[in-house]
Amino acid sequence: MRTTIIKKTLRVPLSDGAAGDGGTTARQLDVALIKAGFKASRELLDHVGTLADAEEYAVTVVRAVRELVGGQAQHNPYFKDFPHNVPDTVEFWLECIDDAFAQGIGFRGNLLDLPRYGRVQHAYEEMLEAHDELIGSLKDRATVLHLGGTLDDEITRLYLELAASPIPLGEDDRALLGELATQRLDLVPEAVPTRENRAILNAARLVAQRPLIDVDTVTDVLRLACEASGGDVTLREPTRFRSFRRPERRALLAALNEVDTSKFGDVNQHREAWKRLGERLHPHEHPFEQAQDVFAVARKEKTARSFAGQVEVAFADNDPDLALRILSKAPGMLLRQVDRLVRTGATGVAEAVRAAVPDVSGRVLVSVLEHLGNREKPDAARVFANRSRKVWIADDTRPPIDAAAIIGVIEDELVRRLPDFSELIVDPEVLDVAVPVSGAATEEGFGVLPRGSKLRLDGDVLRFFVHWRQTSKRTDYDLSAALLNENFEFCGYVSWTRLKDSGAFHSGDITDATDGATEFIDLHHNAFNAKYVVPQVNIYTGEGFDDVAESMFGFMSRDLDQQGKPFEPSTVRARSSMRGRGKVALPIMFERDGDTWHGTWLHLYLRGITWGNRIEENRDLVKLITSAALHRRYFTVRRLVELFGRKGSTPDAPSIHIGLTRSEAGGVTTVAELGNLLSD
Known part of the structure; x- marks a missing residue:
């Protein structure tokens, strides 16, 4: 801990x-x-x-x-001298074939059959001897x-910070919150804004036979049962429910019995899960008639129309004004449907939004504001990413909308929520960081920023890397980079099939990660011509990103005269885990501006194919995704600063300092804490 x-x-x-x-x-x-x-x-x-x-x-x-x-x-590249002496691809393959014939093995068309291919030919210590010591620089991180405080105090502090997060947590943080919740059963946070966090806390309390907190919908109970069964609290994946003890069954059914019957329509969204849960809870063994009705709805023995269903009927009947009247009873849902209401011609949308915004969470307001800010004209392509960060693309056939009045209403509400301040201090490097609205839009790691955030990198060399370690079967990940010109046209690439390309160098293909494997790509400013670079990690064969023992992507920057090993911790600018359902990871993209690189975090995964994923097959998708990502306007700290300017300072209020990390003096609001500034 x-x-x-x-x-x-x-x-x-x-x-x-x-x-x-x-x-x-x-x-x-x-x-x-x-x-x-x-x-x-x-x-x-x-x-x-x-x-x-x-x-x-x-x-x-x-x-x-x-x-x-x-x-x-131990990050040991295939080519011991990398980034120096990287051979021509075909010449290297021919050397591997010649070596195989020399050993009497021959070649039948598969590179993996060659003894020298894909298997590091030198010890880690030999690689270290081939590199001079890193020369320190003021540019190094x-x-x-x-x-901190005592270990007990720090556990409590971290528990309360995670529980009180105004945005849904990522997978790793949810697991950590569940662990901490079992250690802090006697400590009930003042507020737990997100329902997933609430379910995690209640799962710990259920097992310990403590009273449940803040359960007011049927879906709250379903999330709780999933979490308590070791399943998916987000309800994206089906959960195999465990056998609950009788006190646990009674607690779950009692909680269901207290839910307002008007919310029973939500059962329809997860009908199969409710039927499976009913088999575990035996509702008819307990005197909770209202709870029994929940499972009757799941079995279609009783009818309950959901709130969302009523809205859909109104839209289907071409009555957007009726849809607006229904949505006015659910402020959060109203804000999420604003675009549709405007497009279908509902009257009085801005007035309805003005009445609703005081009851809507800050993350929803920021999300809607960002969405409306990108609806003035059609996108070249609509890029969607689900909560697993898997991406798909569609044409943008929506007509543009004029949402200036609604944008003004939402901005006014955010200004009202901002805390009073006497002085606002903002570190320059944080201005282009996107205000986080979901933990699913980022990855666990170091120096990792939310999707859409931009950062600046200086140095002669930009180096990114992937490291993975397989669990039980041979796993081959391939680090590649698509090179695009200023019009986002494909102008080259670097991968295991092209080890170097005009100032870009690959460290060599490694095809087995029993003890861990690392691949690098170097980009040298003085010989590099592409405008955009899109690193990607392709699963060629073996275990997925969610199945390997570990997988990470990261990048470094350094000057050529610094020398050093391929991996130097002090030059690492960011290290991100890779945990996604697709077969191709797109962690970040880079844009070259003279001698400076600007990175834009993506955190996206393409579906890919079962095996054999290569950069040559997905380059058109990558072009669309990167173009859309760069042209999208995100709600950044820069926009937040503008809202602070509208609020104005208050002489007797405390100062506010926004930065990437805490300072020695303390008092810094970090990126992860920005949502707290907008919560009411």
């Missing part, structure tokens, strides 16, 4: 060990952290200097930060680690 807290918060919990002289270890810790791209705060170093167990404590800290940037693995 101490390691988890360091990686999640960059706070190091206090040691509860005995006092002693740890001064030497503190100095060694400082050096080790700098090599990994981190820096200990003065308070942290002072604390280490007072510990008898300083060495063990320091080892934990260093291990945590190295894992955070992906430095726990230096992320500050702060001293």
Whole structure:
């Protein structure tokens, strides 16, 4: 848990060990952290200097930060000298074939049959000897680690931060919240805004036979049952319900019995899940008649029209005004249907929105505002991403809409919600970061930003990498990069089938990851001509991104004269896990502007094919996706600053500082906390 807290918060919990002289270890810790791209705060170093167990404590800290940037693995490229001496692709293949004939093996058309192909031919230590030491630079990253409270205090703090998140959490954070909830059963947060988080907390309380909190819809109960069965609390995937103990069955049915019957129509959306759950709960064994009706609706023995169903009937009858009157009873749903209401000619939409917005969550308001800001003209293509980040594309046949009045209403509400401030300080690098509205629009990792966020990278070399380790069967991931010109036309690529292309170099194809495997691609400014670069990770064969033991994507920047190994932790700018259902990952894209790169986070997955995915087959899709991503206007911190400007400062209010990470002085609102500024 101490390691988890360091990686999640960059706070190091206090040691509860005995006092002693740890001064030497503190100095060694400082050096080790700098090599990994981190820096200990003065308070942290002072604390280490007072510990008898300083060495063990320091080892934990260093291990945590190295894992955070992906430095726990031995990143050994196929070509020992990479990025130097990368051969021509065909020449390399011919060398592998010649080697096979020399060994009496021959070649029958499959590169994987060749002893030299896809299998690293040198030890990790040999690779290290082929590279000079990294020369430090002021451009290298230096992320500050702060001293936290006691381990118990930090667990409580992290638990409350996750539980109170105003946006749905990602998969890893949901699992962590579930773990922490079992340790903090006596601590009930003041507010749990998202229903998924509420279900996670209630699952822990159900098992411990504690009273459930804030259950007011039938879907709340279904989420709870799924979470308590080890299933999917988001309800995207079917759950195999476990056998519940009698007290658990009674608690679930009692909660259902208290739900307003007007909400029973929501059962229809997950009818099959409700029927399976009914087989586990035995509702007729308990005196809860209203709860029994829920399962009767699921079996179609009773009828309950959902709220959404009433709205659809109104639209089907070509009566958008009736749809608007119905939606006015559900503010959140009304905001999500604004585009449709405007397109179908409903009257008084802006007035209805004005009445609804005080009761709508900040993340929904931001999401709708962003959507309407992109509806002035048709998109070249509509790019959809579901909560698993799998993407599909459709033509944009919608007529443009004029939503200026509605945009003004939503902006006025957001301005009203912003906290009073005497001074607003915003770090420049955060201005083009998208305000997060869902944990599904990002990945777990280090330096990872929400979809649509932009960042700047300087340096002679941009290097990105993929690392994966298979679980049980041979798994071959292929790192590739599509090269596009200023018109988003395909002008080249780098992959295992083309190891180099005008200033771009591939580290070599590795086809088995029993002990972990890493592939790199280098882009050198002085010899590179493409305008856009789209890295992608293709699953050629083997286990999916959700099935491998580990998988990550990351990127580094450095100058040519810095030398160093292919993987240097201090040069890592971001490290993102890859957990998605598609066969092709598109983590980020890069745009070249002179000697500077601008990255735009994508966090998308293409369906791909069962095996044999290659960059040559999906380049047209990549072109559409990247063009749409760059032309889309996201709700960024820059837009948030404009709203703060409309609100105006208040002399006696506290100052607000927005940045990527916390400062030593504290008081910084980070990207993950931006949603809190817009919650009412």
